[in-house]
Amino acid sequence: MRVAVFGAGYAGLTLTRKLERTLPTDVELVLVDETGRHLLQHQLHRVVRRPDVAEDVLLDLSDLLDRASLRVERVTDISPADSEATLASGETLAYDLGAICLGTATNFHGLDGVREHAIPLLELDDAERIHAEFPEDGRVVVGGAGLSGIQVAGELAELARERDASTEVVLLEQEPAVAPGFPRAFQDAVATALADEGVVVETGAEVDHADDETVVLTSGTDLSYDQFVWTGGIAGIDAIDDDRPVVRRDLRLTDSTFVAGDAARVVDADGQAVPASAQTAIAQGRAVGTNLTRLAEHGLSDDGGFEPRLTPYVHESRGWLVSVGDHAVAQVGPQVLTGKAAKAVKTGVGARYLSNVGATEKGLELLLDEFGP
């Protein structure tokens, strides 16, 4: 029996590490990722201000895996109905049980001129490009105030301060508040932290189109820019037809294939969309690990009995964390923390994750980097 995991982000790496421990030993476990490295995407915005931390946000997958075999290849197509994937080399990889954890692409919503003129923020190259092209004066417009937009705007405002540059950072959000979908108290604290950083926040500001020097809002307002960064949403990736499929509560898409992390669209018990986040991806990776192991054990037992019951995924947020320049905002239960307390929570959570995926040394480096030796 072969179990295949596609994508080694938060969902895929968490799942693979779990399966290494829980799958029967005679099951082959394959992890396919196009980069061969695990990107700590929730730290990517830090590279925008400090490109020298680029190496700290990448972990070599071969150092983190035990029994899984790693295939460093691009997946060009997955057919969950046929339980097979096509790799860029042209090879067809058939699997008995699999999980799609390929994350997302940037969503430009088909807005005229936005894909052509804006820099997205999803990969290391994007962060390095934003740093390299940062203007010493004029205006940077960041479109979209979700977790990535908030954090990149905070870093750019700090970068301007560190360089004594007069660059204005404007963060646009079409919804009435920043951090849409998050609790109200968290949104308010983030708005205050952004204002303290000197970021100009425009809510209810919907981008209509852009050209090489201006972003135009649906209200008709023109905003000239020197740099335009787009963090305005996520879309499905081409290997699964640009779709983010809706999965069943057990995160199963077909009999053989699960989807976890940002690649899936998941709603909680109240019918609310679960926010795409590293935290959610990790929790879903663990949940798929439990269900996949149960199915693998059943498949091997060959006793002809009923399929085992799968555990439904229940979204339980332990709170939310976001950094805004050198500061952070954390919601832990009903309490919103800011300043040093929030930063300590953020660093602690990051270090715990690194130690969970077997990168203890990086966890220590992160702590020293944030707090000093």
Ligand SMILES: Cc1cc2nc3c(=O)[nH]c(=O)nc-3n(C[C@H](O)[C@H](O)[C@H](O)COP(=O)(O)OP(=O)(O)OC[C@H]3O[C@@H](n4cnc5c(N)ncnc54)[C@H](O)[C@@H]3O)c2cc1C
């Ligand atoms: C700047 C920024 C800041 C963020 N901050 C936070 C934060 O503070 N807190 C938080 O919870 N979330 C944050 N997020 C969101 C978080 O990073 C994502 O929700 C999370 O990465 C989703 O995890 P995932 O495993 O689903 O996908 P990903 O982490 O995107 O992993 C997908 C994996 O699939 C691989 N892959 C993709 N396509 C292919 C292909 N065709 N073939 C082979 N391999 C492929 C990629 O190499 C990657 O390893 C932030 C995001 C950004 C961009």
